Amino acid sequence: MNDTSEHAIVARGARKVFGGSVAVHGADLEIRTGEVHALVGENGAGKSTLLGLLSGRLAADRGTVEVFGHRLHGGDPRESRAHGLIAVYQELTMVPTLSAEANVFLGQVRTRRGLLDRHAMRLRYDELSAELDIRIPPTAPARDLSVSQQQMLEIMRGVQSDGRILVLDEPTAALAEQERATLYRVLRTLTARGTTIVFVSHNLDEVLDLSDTITVLRDGHVVRSAPRARWTRPVLIEHMVGRSVDRLAERGTHPLGDEVLAAEGVSLPGVLDDISVTVRAGEIVGLWGLVGSGRTTFLRSLAGAEPGSSGHLRLRGAARDWPRSVRHAMRAGVVMVPESRKQALVLGMDGTGNYWLGRARGRSPFLDRRAETADAGDTGEFFALDRSRLGAPVRRLSGGNQQKVLLAKWAGHRPDVFLIDEPTRGIDVGAKAEVLSSLVRLARDGAAILVTSSELEEVLAIAHRLLVFAHGQVVRDIPSGHPEFDVDTVVRHGFTSGATDEPVR
Numbered sequence: 001m002n003d004t005s006e007h008a009i010v011a012r013g014a015r016k017v018f019g020g021s022v023a024v025h026g027a028d029l030e031i032r033t034g035e036v037h038a039l040v041g042e043n044g045a046g047k048s049t050l051l052g053l054l055s056g057r058l059a060a061d062r063g064t065v066e067v068f069g070h071r072l073h074g075g076d077p078r079e080s081r082a083h084g085l086i087a088v089y090q091e092l093t094m095v096p097t098l099s100a101e102a103n104v105f106l107g108q109v110r111t112r113r114g115l116l117d118r119h120a121m122r123l124r125y126d127e128l129s130a131e132l133d134i135r136i137p138p139t140a141p142a143r144d145l146s147v148s149q150q151q152m153l154e155i156m157r158g159v160q161s162d163g164r165i166l167v168l169d170e171p172t173a174a175l176a177e178q179e180r181a182t183l184y185r186v187l188r189t190l191t192a193r194g195t196t197i198v199f200v201s202h203n204l205d206e207v208l209d210l211s212d213t214i215t216v217l218r219d220g221h222v223v224r225s226a227p228r229a230r231w232t233r234p235v236l237i238e239h240m241v242g243r244s245v246d247r248l249a250e251r252g253t254h255p256l257g258d259e260v261l262a263a264e265g266v267s268l269p270g271v272l273d274d275i276s277v278t279v280r281a282g283e284i285v286g287l288w289g290l291v292g293s294g295r296t297t298f299l300r301s302l303a304g305a306e307p308g309s310s311g312h313l314r315l316r317g318a319a320r321d322w323p324r325s326v327r328h329a330m331r332a333g334v335v336m337v338p339e340s341r342k343q344a345l346v347l348g349m350d351g352t353g354n355y356w357l358g359r360a361r362g363r364s365p366f367l368d369r370r371a372e373t374a375d376a377g378d379t380g381e382f383f384a385l386d387r388s389r390l391g392a393p394v395r396r397l398s399g400g401n402q403q404k405v406l407l408a409k410w411a412g413h414r415p416d417v418f419l420i421d422e423p424t425r426g427i428d429v430g431a432k433a434e435v436l437s438s439l440v441r442l443a444r445d446g447a448a449i450l451v452t453s454s455e456l457e458e459v460l461a462i463a464h465r466l467l468v469f470a471h472g473q474v475v476r477d478i479p480s481g482h483p484e485f486d487v488d489t490v491v492r493h494g495f496t497s498g499a500t501d502e503p504v505r
Contacts, residue, residue, distance in 0.1 A: 008033045008165050008196040009085075013063030014053050023049040025220045026063060031213070036187070036197045038207045041217035041240055042428035043398030047200045048169060050217065054198060055087040055167045056080035067165065086158030087167040094150050096143035100136045101125045104156045128156045132186050148179035155186060159195075166190060168199035172206060173426045175454075178290060184210060202428050203455075204233055216240055241430045249436035251462045251480060252444045257281030259317065260448035261334070261417045263302055266311035271297050273472045275311075279417065279448040284439065286459035287452040288490060289469030295452045296339070298469070299419045302450070303336035304329035315416065333416035339425060341402045344409075351390035351397070351405045352376045355412055379408040382441065384434035400431025407438065418442065420451040424458055436462055456487050466490065 009031040016024045024046045031037045031054070039047045052058035053065055059074025066072065067083040080087070094103050104125055110117045125138050134152045142150060151171065158166055166187075172180045187197055187210065201207050207214060208231065215225040216239040224239050259280050266275040272294050279285050287295040301309035304323030313320045315332055323329035326336070338344045345354050352369075355376035377387040385404035394402055403423065410418070423439065424432040440462055443449050453459050459466065460480075468476035468490055478484050 006032060008068060009054050009198070010066045011050075011054060011063065014050070014060045014065055015062040016049050016053060016058060017061050018049075022220055024053065024217075027053070027222050029054070029215060029222060029225060031196065031198060033196055034191065034194045035212040036191055036199070036210050037213045037215065038211040039198070039200045039215050039217065040202075040204070040207055040236065042430050043400045044219075045217040045240070045428075046220040047217055049220075050222075051167060051169055051198070051200050055085060057087060081161060081163075084162060084164035085167065086161065086163035086165065087169075088151065088154045088158070088171065089169045090173060092147070092150050092154055094142040094145075094153065096141065098142055099138060100140045100142060100145065100149075100153055101138035103142050103150075103153050104128070104160055106157065108157075108161055124160065125156075128159060132156065132159070132189055134186065146179070148175050148182060151175075151183065152186065155190075159190070163195070165196045165198065168197065170200055170202070170426060172201065172203060180206070202426060202432075204236055204429065208233060208236070218242060237429050240428070249433060249440055249458075249461050251284065251464060252282070252440045254282055254444045256283050256464070257446060260315065261302075261450075262314040264312045266298060266301055266309065268294075268297060268301060268306055268309040268472075271472050272301065272309065275472075275474050277450070277467065277474070279450060281446045281448055282443050283465070284443050284449045284451060284463045286463030286466045287450060287469060288456055288459055288466060292471075293469035294472040295467075295469040296421055299336060299421055299450060299452060302329070302417075303334060303419050305336065330413060330415070334419065335410045335413050335415040335417070336419040337406055337410050337421065337423065339422040341399070341406055344406055345394050345402060347395035348393055350393055351380065351385075351408075354394055354405055355379065355390070355409050357409070359412065375412070376408065379412050380404060382411065383407045383438040398427075398431070400427040400435070403427055403431065403435055404438075407435070411442070416448060418447055418449045418451075420449060422453055423451060424453060424455060432458065456490060460485060460487065460490075 007030050011027050011029040013026045013028065014024060015026050027050055039051060041047050049058065053060050056072040056074050056079055057077060064071055067080065067085050070083050072079060095106065101121060105121050110120045122138060129135065134156065136145065136149050136152060155166065171183060175183065191197060208228065211228050213225065213227055214231050214236065216223050216236065218240060257280055259278055261279045264276040266272055275298060277285065287298065289295040297306060300306045304325045307324055311322055313322055320332050323332065346357065352373050356372055373390060376390055380390060381387065383404040385401060385408060389397060389401050394405060397405065423435050427435065436458060439449060439451065451459065464480050466478045466485065467474045
């Protein structure tokens with residue numbers, strides 16, 4: 001097989017075992033040259049392991065993987081790069097102190113007569129920027145760039161090194177809507193010039209939109225690989241989870257109680273401008289907006305994580321001091337479940353330890369491990385977390401189970417108000433359904449919830465109201481059931497800076 005082969009990557013019986021557990025069972029897969037090929041499945045299905053085998057990052061314990069007819073031995077990224085395969089993983093390989101240009105040429109600098117040829121590198125950087133329509137100043141330090149911009153630099157580095165296959169692991173997990181659009185445009189530019197793209201994603205809409213071929217894994221097995229035309233969203237989900245999932249979640253029909261939280265005149269110089277919100281017991285209020293709209297900063301301000309913010313706060317009708325720290329907000333009954341699981345959990349500690357971390361465990365000076373585990377298990381089960389998972393180090397859990405531990409951890413504080421940022425980011429469709437349904441149950445039990453997500457359809461599925469943010473202001477307050485309570489209209493409002501902030505009736 002030569003470099004003009006019909007297939008860019010071919011796997012035959014590829015198998016990988018970790019500590020006695022089979023992660024991938026004898027995968028057979030063919031990836032055609034010049035196509036966009038997606039790997040999907042629930043957390044723990046074996047997607048990332050298979051991606052590691054296909055990219056040469058991992059060596060197969062049995063079976064073979066070939067790139068343009070060359071067998072990969074695995075475990076040596078240089079071998080893969082020599083055959084034109086470039087991998088971009090979630091943990092980006094930027095050097096923060098180096099410039100954008102220097103990162104693009106990292107490990108492959110251009111020289112002339114033994115000296116660094118800065119002029120040639122600048123010309124090539126400008127050529128790549130124009131070719132891919134990427135606008136990143138060449139002298140900008142990588143540490144000052146967004147995750148999306150750093151991903152673009154990784155892709156530019158791959159193109160610069162004559163990469164013919166681009167492998168991407170969850171490329172949009174940390175990106176907002178317009179950043180995703182930029183990445184999609186760059187990927188389409190690359191495929192138009194013949195680059196083969198293999199990617200893993202939990203975002204089924206982007207999988208169906210971008211892919212030429214989709215491969216589904218379940219429990220380490222390739223259960224189906226077929227052209228995009230043979231897939232619909234329901235069929236894709238059914239193959240992933242082994243059952244049909246009609247809807248991820250539905251908002252509760254329970255009656256709403258009295259006002260729990262009222263925040264007025266919330267401001268942060270240069271970011272937020274005079275925002276007000278009320279939330280009743282049992283109510284889920286969704287927040288949505290484009291990057292820079294202020295939605296997450298607003299949550300952080302209510303949670304005491306933005307000391308420079310100001311406003312007036314009432315909890316259950318009583319005026320309270322504006323929170324100046326997270327601990328201050330927690331004492332008042334307001335907790336924030338942050339977006340980053342890695343920063344919010346101690347990954348080397350088990351689930352029970354994370355559940356109790358930073359919280360008093362009773363008056364006794366002696367630890368009652370059985371009682372602690374029982375309490376953590378009860379709360380965890382509320383969020384569909386299997387009790388048996390609590391004894392394992394959190395780093396060994398899937399993203400969905402980590403998210404359930406995180407929700408249980410903050411629910412253990414028994415707060416009145418939950419501020420929840422991106423609860424379904426980076427988790428599979430089955431776990432998404434469980435997490436969203438648990439938020440509805442939480443509201444049914446009387447909690448007041450403010451939730452934000454980049455997945456607008458998910459917010460609309462569970463929220464009683466939606467606040468649309470733009471330029472640090474709330475430009476729409478839309479109740480469920482209103483004609484404007486739909487994806488297309490909400491997105492349009494997000495781009496409309498001159499909209500009114502009055503509620504829609």
